[in-house]
Amino acid sequence: MKKLLSLTLAASLTVPLVACQSQTDPLTGRQQVNNTAAGAGLGALTGAVAGLLIAKDKSGGDQRKAALIGAGIGALVGGGIGNYMDQQEAELRQQLASSGVSVTRQGEYIILNMPGNITFATDQDQLNPGFFPVLDSVSxxxxxxxxxxxxxxxxxxxxxxxxxxxxxxxxxAVSVAQYLNSRGVDPRRLLVVGFGQTQPIAPNDSQAGRAANRRVEIRISPLS
Incomplete structure (x- = not known):
């Protein structure tokens, strides 16, 4: 069983986004978000976005594409798709080196695997503050x-x-989506999916296997 939720913003509501700017960490070379009000801003945003979660009609297709193209964001075509995704993959690999997040390419798709042991405390759904810089780099x-x-x-x-x-x-999954949105990622691009225990990537008969299965993945696909 899985549930699909899309993050959308109602036209009549304003979600408070935290003003932020990027800078380069002189030790790691990784870009980071410089934000002195991160905690307060995320708290304000969390309530606002959570109230705008709506069920996605699976029979109606992916409505994100129509919403984005209607907003003037052009679709990728032809050979431009591969080049666009290649460049994005290279930058993600650079930003996430030594972060604990794996970057996997599957055809036109990029998958970021965020292990639960570095993302959340046991049985919790609030992001570990120490993981914020990694999500900042992703954003x-x-x-x-x-x-x-x-x-x-x-x-x-x-x-x-x-x-x-x-x-x-x-x-x-919602916590990760909310954080990305707080860093300026357009919510019309986002689809939140809960799979529960139905898609393990390792046997659950060992501690290492269970740890591998506790994860959040970001699947990046071209708008085409």
Whole structure:
């Protein structure tokens, strides 16, 4: 079982986005967001965006493409798709080196795997503050390449009931989506998906396997 949620902004509502600017860390060379009010801004945004989660009609297709193209964001075509995704992949790999987040290319798609042990405390759905700089780096690249759609997929191991794990996977995916939105990522690009324990990438019969299965993935696909 999985649940799909899309993040949209109602025209009559304004979500408070924190003013931020990027700078380069002199030690790592990684771009970071310089934001003196990160905690307060994220708290204000979390309530606003959470109230705007709506169920996605799977039979109606992906409505994000129509929304973005209607807003003037052009679709990628032909050979430009591969080049666009190649450049984005290279920048993500540079930004996320030694971060604990893996970058995988699958055809035209890029998948970021964020292990649960560095993203969330056990059984919690609030992001670890120490992971904020990593998501800041991700946001900088995503904002530079707006012609992509972003699926935020939450996954758990099989410890606990399927119902509990389903809900936890959804809440964790929402937390990541909210943080990206707080850093300027257009919510019309986002789709939040909770998979619970249904898509393990390792056996759940060991501690290492369960740790691998507790993750949030960002699936980046071209707007085409």
């Amino acid at each position: 900088i690249v995503l904002n530079k390449y707006p012609q992509t759609l972003l699926d935020i997929d939450g996954h758990t191991d099989n410890t606990g009931s399927p119902q509990y794990n389903q809900a936890l996977s959804e809440r964790r």
